[in-house]
Amino acid sequence: MDRHPHSEKEKKYLIDAIDAFNRKLLIIAPDYTILACNNVAMEGHTESIIGRPCYDIILGGGDGPCANCPAKEVLKTGNASLRYDHCYDLAVSPDMLCLYSYPVHRDGEVDALVMLDFDLQALKNIEERRLRSNGFLRNLIHSAVDGVIASDLTGKIIIFNEAASQMTGYTVKEALNDITIRDVYVGDGAREVMRMLLSHEHGGEGKLISYHIDGKNKNGDVVPISLNASVVYENGNKVATIGFFHDRRDEIRMQKELEKTQVQLLQAEKMASMGKMAAGVAHQLNNPLSGIILFTKLVMEEYGLPEDARKDLERVLDDAKRAKDIVKELLEFARQTSHDMKPQNINEIISRTVFLLENQSIFHNIDIRKHLDERVPMIFGDAQQLSHVFMNIILNAADALSGRGQLTIQTSLSADNKTVCVEISDTGHGIPADVIPHIFEPFYTTKEQGKGTGLGLSIVYGIVESHGGRIRAESETGCGTTFFMEFPAAKSGNGGGQIG
Ligand SMILES: Nc1ncnc2c1ncn2[C@@H]1O[C@H](COP(=O)(O)OP(=O)(O)OP(=O)(O)O)[C@@H](O)[C@H]1O
Numbered sequence: 001m002d003r004h005p006h007s008e009k010e011k012k013y014l015i016d017a018i019d020a021f022n023r024k025l026l027i028i029a030p031d032y033t034i035l036a037c038n039n040v041a042m043e044g045h046t047e048s049i050i051g052r053p054c055y056d057i058i059l060g061g062g063d064g065p066c067a068n069c070p071a072k073e074v075l076k077t078g079n080a081s082l083r084y085d086h087c088y089d090l091a092v093s094p095d096m097l098c099l100y101s102y103p104v105h106r107d108g109e110v111d112a113l114v115m116l117d118f119d120l121q122a123l124k125n126i127e128e129r130r131l132r133s134n135g136f137l138r139n140l141i142h143s144a145v146d147g148v149i150a151s152d153l154t155g156k157i158i159i160f161n162e163a164a165s166q167m168t169g170y171t172v173k174e175a176l177n178d179i180t181i182r183d184v185y186v187g188d189g190a191r192e193v194m195r196m197l198l199s200h201e202h203g204g205e206g207k208l209i210s211y212h213i214d215g216k217n218k219n220g221d222v223v224p225i226s227l228n229a230s231v232v233y234e235n236g237n238k239v240a241t242i243g244f245f246h247d248r249r250d251e252i253r254m255q256k257e258l259e260k261t262q263v264q265l266l267q268a269e270k271m272a273s274m275g276k277m278a279a280g281v282a283h284q285l286n287n288p289l290s291g292i293i294l295f296t297k298l299v300m301e302e303y304g305l306p307e308d309a310r311k312d313l314e315r316v317l318d319d320a321k322r323a324k325d326i327v328k329e330l331l332e333f334a335r336q337t338s339h340d341m342k343p344q345n346i347n348e349i350i351s352r353t354v355f356l357l358e359n360q361s362i363f364h365n366i367d368i369r370k371h372l373d374e375r376v377p378m379i380f381g382d383a384q385q386l387s388h389v390f391m392n393i394i395l396n397a398a399d400a401l402s403g404r405g406q407l408t409i410q411t412s413l414s415a416d417n418k419t420v421c422v423e424i425s426d427t428g429h430g431i432p433a434d435v436i437p438h439i440f441e442p443f444y445t446t447k448e449q450g451k452g453t454g455l456g457l458s459i460v461y462g463i464v465e466s467h468g469g470r471i472r473a474e475s476e477t478g479c480g481t482t483f484f485m486e487f488p489a490a491k492s493g494n495g496g497g498q499i500g
């Protein structure tokens, strides 16, 4: 730029303006001798400072230029220099003025340097604010609930917060030094995310919103995540990517629980309506069956019957009695029979049931293991019926084991001490997934005709329900089956719990 010729009047104003400037201003030669100064710089000096080295007039000045003098930088680079990093250094004397320096060129050479001081306190405040806001941002990222991971374009991780550390198992130091963004995804996940980020279809270019992808932790386990990510631009150039990682494991677990509860609810509804139907049919059958039994007995007693006819009537009587037993079981399922409810020790009931069964020949090659927790409290119930529950489940297990394998019976107390849990598992042939939803239905059986009525588990279900409990089965075909039962612990003091 061409020099603007100053008129005398202009020059006078310029000098006045420099003098009115309320900070110290010096003009020095490249050898640090003072060429000119404003009025404020003269304050405190009785003799003229012109011609003296600038470091001479500084409070505590030494033999040569100060160690961090900005003029040195100007002489080296030809550019203005701010001794910024020392401005907030309290060791710097507030009297020192060599904070900002810029060159005055003549014929392409540095002819002189202007030295200015600044309001130290103001600079210090700016710096403090900068540090504070940086610290605040850092805190914000580190205390975020979601994992925050930023990486540069080579994949090097540059931000990794606490939540990311918890989710992945890497320490912040490990993440910043030892791994890249590619290590926190399964397979080619990082590339996939980058591709999505660069396309328009997932929240706009440079953005990816609520994208479900599999992350990978330090142990190599898969962590399903929901990812919000964006590209970071600086002056229009892509410089990094930042991602907010939300761990979906809890959400998925809750979803599964909910689905399971819904299935149980449906099952309970279905069983309740079947119970009503079974009770209706049973009552309808009860009267004619009683009639058949009564009149058959009468005929058998009152007439001198030939032997053949008597034998036939005995068969009628036997079959009618069997039908009556089935009706009785149906009523049991529909909870229409009276019970003798009192506090019961479930471990004792299980032991007695196992004792009755284990000597039967079908159990000879079955390894029965009991893990009965002594601490389980009493439950309120009918000993006979509870025994019936365990007997039915154990007999089914024996059938599934075809006489050989392992049967495990375990009791335990829930963490909140309110529920007694019973688990009965076998290593038998298991139940196919499409059969499980039906096993508690009355008359559902996979056994050949004459081997099973399909009433066993429906009665079990009815009894467990009437004890305020719950039952469900889990199975893997070829591996075995486990029945899980829960009964409310009887409240101590009144000797009984709530009955459903
Ligand atoms: N431990 C088990 N392993 C494999 N399948 C089982 C097991 N327990 C029950 N089942 C399946 O559930 C079905 C229903 O059982 P449930 O006890 O209600 O009837 P059942 O045993 O067939 O006849 P019963 O009325 O004589 O008991 C069985 O037919 C069988 O397919």
Ligand SMILES: [Mg+2]
Residues within 6 Å of the ligand: 392, 395, 396, 452, 456, 457
């Ligand atoms: Mg059975």
